[in-house]
Amino acid sequence: MENRIMHPDFLLDTETARTLYHGWAEKAPIIDYHCHIDPKEIFEDRRFDNIAQIWLGGDHYKWRLMRSNGVEERYITGDAPDREKFQKFAESLPRAIGNPMYHWCHLELKNYFGYTGVLNGNTAEEVWRLCNEKLQNDPAMSARGLILGSNVAMVGTTDDPCSDLRWHEKLAADGGFPVRVCPSFRPDPAVNLHKAGFAAYIKKLEQVTGRSIATVEDVRAALSERIEYFDAHGCRSADHGLDYVMFRPVSDEAATAALQRALARGQLTREEAEGYQTALLVHCAREYARRGWVMQLHFSCMRNPNSRMLAALGPDTGFDCIAVTDSCAAAYRLMDALEAEGSLPKTVLYSLNPADNAWIDTLLGAFQSAEIPGKIQHGSAWWFNDHRTGMTEQLTSLANLSVLGNFIGMLTDSRSFLSYARHEYFRRILCSLIGRWVENGEYPADMETLGALVQDICCNNAKRYFDL
Template sequence: MKPFLDEDFLLLTDTAKRLYHEAAEGLPIIDYHCHISPKEIFENRRFDNIAQVWLGGDHYKWRLIRACGIDEKYITGTRSSDREKFQKFAEALPLAIGNPMIHWTQLELKRYFGCSLFLSGETAEEIWNLCNRKLKEDSLSVRGIIRTSNVEVIATTDDPADDLSWHQKISGDASCAFKVVPSFRPDKAIRVEKPEFAAYIRTLSQAHGIEIRTLADLFAALEKSIAFFDSMGCRASDHALEYVFCRNEGAEKADAVFQKALAGGELTVEEIEAYKTALLLFLGKQYVKYDWAMQIHYNALRNNRTSLYGLLGPDTGNDCMGSYACAEGLIRLLDAMDSQSALPKMILYSLSPNDNAMIDSVIGSFQGPGVRGRLQHGGAWWFNDSKGGMESQMTSLANLSVLGNFVGMVTDSRSFLSYTRHEYFRRILCNLLGTWVENGEYPCDFSYLTKIIRGICYENAKEYFRYDRA
């Protein structure tokens, strides 16, 4: 029986062990999509206790605790202490056998706190005290965690109205040895159906000194924002779509929808899709101009439980996988972009694992010269970033496309301790490739295998996002 979480964790063959320890283990991290705070990076935040760094804002953990019937006051409530919240998480965790949360938690304990104890209700007090002592060390300040994790680039997620002041402060700080760049997230400008849309347009107008009354004005403000983001090192955008569609009815129709939304009118599905399509086509042209990658995350059904959403708001563990059939809409959108010279580098993520093969076959229709893997199937996302989910995504990509072009995994996280997810991914990748080699499905040529591993874990992302020329 293998010991739990030893140095060869998840590495089941000699080839896998060699690939991980010789090719993958020491590589720097490029975390090209995350939700951590640039303010906390600049200020080099220190955490008072392990619950602050672990449980604050982590909806993965909140869902796990709720599933065990724990009162909400011990999860997100204000009527319980951090120590009580930590205890409830510790009591719930051992029941989650097969859940990646166990692996993530234990890797974080081991790598950052030197703790090999298994977290449970019985060990919670000892681990609480150990972690809180360690958190006083410089290596566990925010910057210390990033340095310890060997992170080279962090791409945060930022609104077009953001002044990027924290990014500017970080870039001017010579003591910061890693790069922190923004990513352009224009969802609030796209979600024309939302009741807060008109108020957001006013915010965007003020941010860029452009009175936005027409669609052309909106385009001008977004173009100004994109140029500013690019000057700050931005190399990617990110879009959260419920489903993928294309209703290409032109700028005049989209402008009419825009005016109607600003006036508070109720929009039809067709009007919403026409507006969003026009905006996505405009943005695609901008991304081509600046050589950015466009990320699209879709098939997530959000804020499902009305009572919980009313109590806590979004991003609190109240979401699930969707089941939209998006192949036709995706193809039409990509084709419309391609026809207008507006198809940028693109990374597609679906929250439905049923879309893996579809995405891998679709991207093959739109590849082109100049960039290896111009269109990418993004790493296993959110509910899929388990061992099985990663293996499924990579196996499908290998079967139908070119796995060696893959730009690899991201944390997609709000936690500074989540960098061990890159280790988790790298171990799973090396085990998958090692299994194929030992099964006689690929030559045991470590020069080729090392090139593939280094590419997927680090070098492909550095080239794809042009961080090698930054």
Template sequence: MKRFMDDKDFLLSTPTGEKLFHEYAEGMPIVDYHCHISPQEIFENKRFETITEVWLGGDHYKWRLMRASGVDERYITGDAPAREKFQKWAETLSRCVGNPVYEWSHLELKRFFGYDGVLNAQTAQEVWDLANAKLAEDDFTCRELIRRSNVRLICTTDDPADSFEWHKKIAADPTFDVQVVPAMRPDAALRIERAGEYAAYLKRLGEAAGIEIKTFDDLKRAISIRYDVAHELGCRASDHALDYVMYEPATPEEIEAIFEKGLAGEQVSEHEMLQYKTAFMLFVAGEYERLGWAMQLHFGCIRDNNATMFAKLGPDTGYDSISNYAPADQLAAFLNAVNETSGLPKTILYSLNPYDTYMIDTVMQCFQQAPVAGKLQNGSAWWFNDHETGMRQQLTALANEGVLGTFVGMLTDSRSFLSYPRHEYFRRVLCGLIGEWVEAGKYPADFETLGSIVRDISYNNAVRYFGFDLPLEA
């Protein structure tokens, strides 16, 4: 029997896997090219009062598990004391055998707090005291957590109407050597179905761009202006949260009429919404090609399913689920249309539904093009899939249908400064899987080549793919 969370063997079942992880992957730096942490908190070097604040505040992974364990909402998002919330989490965690959050939580306790035990109801006080004592140390700030994790670059998630104030301040701060750059998420400009909210957003975007938005062409010009500002600050990627990748073409006249309704705060039909979103996505895809950015498309999610709790808590509070609708014909038609108009930018496709994996792999291979290796990517196993099973499935499908060695690897997609051990978790899964293939005789034990593949997936491929100003690691 292996020891729990053994530093040598965890998720590694073969000597080859162990060698690949410890000699090639383990020490590689991190490029976190998609996350939701706050650039303001990084600039201000935020401190955390308790383990509850840094661990449970905003973490809907944990909130979902607590609800499923019968914990009252008062101890999750309510006004219960921090110590009581932590106790409820410790009690919940002990029941979560097989859940990746169990493994992530203990990796975080080991890596940041030096705790090698097991968190449960009986040890909660011990962990509470240890973690809070560490958090009280002078150097235990969010910047130090980033440094300790060997992070070289972070892409935050930002709206084109944002001021980018905190990115500018971080870039001008000589005391912090980790790059923090924006990644554009123009979802608010896409949501024409939100009537008055959409119209109010256009006003804010116009103010940020220094123009008045009266037409769809004005909107496109505002987006271009703000994208150019973001590019100067190091932005090299966008991100879009879509229900699915749609393709419903329309004439310029039709789009202008739809836009006018949205600008006036009027409700558009579903067909008009799809036409508008298609036109918007075709435009921004051209912008990404112009700027050399990567376009990230996240889809396959049904958000805010529980209307009662959405009314109480708002979005991103643990009430989202997997969608089973991702039409391959529309995805292919959209990529083809972009390819024929502006040319396809580098594109990463993420579906929340694991059943879409092979569909994505086969569609994207129709549009691969030199000189970019892996110009289209099947993104890292995402959200409900970033566990060992999901990662193995995504990696295996990509290996079966494409070139695994061009994969850009892991991201945290997190709001927590303690999430960086997810990169270790991913690298262990990657090395474990490749190790099994080698020892089954499916690939030679050529460690020069294998080591290069593992290093590249862990770090180098992301640096090359996004064009970040970072050194490669040999």
């Protein structure tokens, strides 16, 4: 069956949108400043045996879609053969009308495999054979080839503070791969002391730094050492995954007491945990500001609400959801405390709850500076919001309440080498939105100005923001 939606003007519903996309957005390089790709796979130029490996191997979006269609877990994360897993996914996809997964999958099939049909249970064998033949025989279908073929200029991975960054070192020394691959500092295991595995992680941090950790100041010193190590390896950004933004300043004695209780695997009150987390978050922010790094804060995610499946499969297997949290007051107090002492780094705020768009966009304007246009950013529509409605709402709110032209644009936040199609999806939505404003008479049809603005949002703003 011919695919009648993935045509060159997909989502581009005005002449202005089509001109902006094809003239400026389409060929702009990709700055993928936040993803979860393994740098080892880039260095080793991994190849994939079949489409199920590259599509279903670690994609929580697809797993959730299959579960919602009643597919047994053995075909999702279990031991079923790859061909059978792919069949179950292909049978599920046509039910997902209105879901961005439908668009992403067909964009990926078109862009990387040249398939312009429709994926469903009946065409699964045809798609399986076509994709596998290309994956196995086309030299460009390796990890590096997919990155280069997608016009990616920078990849920002997400890295544990204890990592030796060996694969980043190898990539930096490899003159044959022109794409910049930067580590990003993710100190959650050392900051979120109420999470499982905290005590074991502190022991690991002791081993890596050669420091004994008994006080909050010891943790600060260990993280500062690792931040310095990451900085020497080209790190430009840090990322914090928080249940909610907290700001509860306490004495070092109180923070140390919470640390020691957590190390002894004792129960902590919310207030005790927040005091320790605040002490580390403020310290890290100061370190980032000194080095010109970007601080990314992700919040309002409810992790692992399904305790039965958490016990069966572990975390990060596709069972998280949006949380309703009150992060507004704490976010402004945190930023105010850092601003007052001249230690507020470039900051990107991402809430998983789209109801937070407006307060984030007004908070931005309270802490901007001449350091760089858009020093404080409202991050791209994230995770459960990276669909057409979510992106349009985030872009519209940012335009209404701040300065859209300074936005640093899209990221994949993905483990897949095919996810760069999501940048195309975002760019088409962006051009569609701007095109409607222009053709409604809300902005002049000055295509040179508009084209430059679109290119800035797609690429140039992020390049400047991350000092690339």
